[in-house]
Amino acid sequence: MNEDRKTITDFDEYIRQGEPEKREKAYIWQTAIGLQAVDGLTTSDYLNETAKRHIEGEIDIDEVRELIKTYYRSKSNREPDDDEKREADGVSANISKILSNRTLDFSTQGYIALHRRIFAGIFKHAGRVRDYNITKKEWVLENETVNYLNWEDLRRALDYDIEQERNFSYKGITADAMISHITRFVSGLWQIHAFGEGNTRTTAVFTIQYLRSIGFDITNDMFAKHSWYFRNALVRANYKNALKGIDYTPIYLERFFRNLLLGEKWDLRNRYLHINPTEEWKVQPNLADRTSAGQAQDKCAAIDDTLQDKLHTNNPNIEKLVRMLGEQQMSVKQIMEALGLKGRDNFLNLYLKPSISKGYVRLLYPDSPRHSRQKYLLTVKGLALYLEIIGKQ
Missing domain, CATH: 1.10.3290 (Fic-like fold)
Structure with a gap:
């Protein structure tokens, strides 16, 4: 227990040379599998190879989860560590699905529900x-x-x-x-x-x-x-x-x-x-x-x-949006009016979406993107950039 644990799966090749989508999937799988070490667990070779098929785009994440379930249900030769491997494989696949989605319910119920989602099909007391x-x-x-x-x-x-x-x-x-x-x-x-x-x-x-x-x-x-x-x-x-x-x-x-x-x-x-x-x-x-x-x-x-x-960005549109938002919460309409923009599609594609994807702007209601009262505000990173911008003026 006193030795540092290593993940047995290496997705570094995807991370170094892969296309952006493959790289993102590889990071997620690497994290999901690596987290099993906190309870002394390692994933099976079957899970590792199946994860690579998912990274390559051959199967989606729900197919991965079903394949893992089928693998253990149909396995004829039982091994001493099958229960541990089954837990590590199932939890890794569940975490991979969760981290593929950027939404978060930041509440007590959201935290409890996260436990249920991570350990669904593994623990009877998942989410309890x-x-x-x-x-x-x-x-x-x-x-x-x-x-x-x-x-x-x-x-x-x-x-x-x-x-x-x-x-x-x-x-x-x-x-x-x-x-x-x-x-x-x-x-x-x-x-x-x-x-x-x-x-x-x-x-x-x-x-x-x-x-x-x-x-x-x-x-x-x-x-x-x-x-x-x-x-x-x-x-x-x-x-x-x-x-x-x-x-x-x-x-x-x-x-x-x-x-x-x-x-x-x-x-x-x-x-x-x-x-x-x-x-x-x-x-x-x-x-x-x-x-x-x-x-x-x-x-x-x-x-x-x-x-x-x-903090730095080379995108002048992101910088304009950050400077304008400041410490406010504003709707799309309010932002466009403040920036003097009329084309909604251009605003979304050139200003709002890049600012969100780079971590400068977030949704007030992230779990409901189409919320009737949806507004946008700066993240911690966005606020730091805003303070840097106004400090230079």
Whole structure:
């Protein structure tokens, strides 16, 4: 359990050289399969080959799911790890379908429904909030457990955390403050541990969906290749032992998100997270630092450069739309009038759709694109670009 887990499937060839649609599918499959490592699971060769057929466009995602079900129903030669493989395969296919869709129900019911969708056909209790208390022995804590929330308080805690995040404004905050806040939200959501099983995978998928919804382009291999680190970082963020002099330690989870969102290069190996690491593993290095003397300067420069890259756009239409929207919520008609545009199709194709696809603008009602009161507003990324634009004026 103390070794870093690797995904057994490599879709890097699709990611490096594939067409955009194939690349996107490969990223999603890589993430879905990699997340199984948080529960010590690996997918079957059959799933891996079937996923490649989906990436190639031979079959759709629902056909993948049906093929996986049929494979295990008709399998004549049973193997000792069939149950584990079946779970990993089925959950990977379910997650792949979920991540292919960019919508998000950011609510308690949406979070619970996500668990149901991830584990449909796998767990009988999929989508059911636990009605008992739990403990889990953790390698990183030398077989001690995090204190998870009492089962009677689960829904109230979910309501509170999600509502607090819904009302939080990222406007004008620094990169450090942003990472710290996201870390606290995700850590708190996971510590609730609303379900009997599958909490980390549910939290990871919900986090990916949420970060996408507020403007981040989560299309790398962080969750795929470092899912076990992600889980152990959540454990360390929620464990305190006064007798052993151990306090809550969110720094490891912050470093995961710094790599994910700011492009930093922290060495994400699990041995750094152990409560009693050996001398070799006491200091977690940032692999981007060239010399110890230049660490602070390099770090600040890396953050500034990364943020500039993530905010920058060469599309003047996106910039015009961002500048005009600012901190407002506006309908298509209102936006077109403010920009002095008359052709709706040209506006949608040249302004609105590119701004949404690049993560600068989002829908007020993302689950109902044709909502009668639909309006558009800036994402966190869009707000950051807006503040940069007006700061130059």
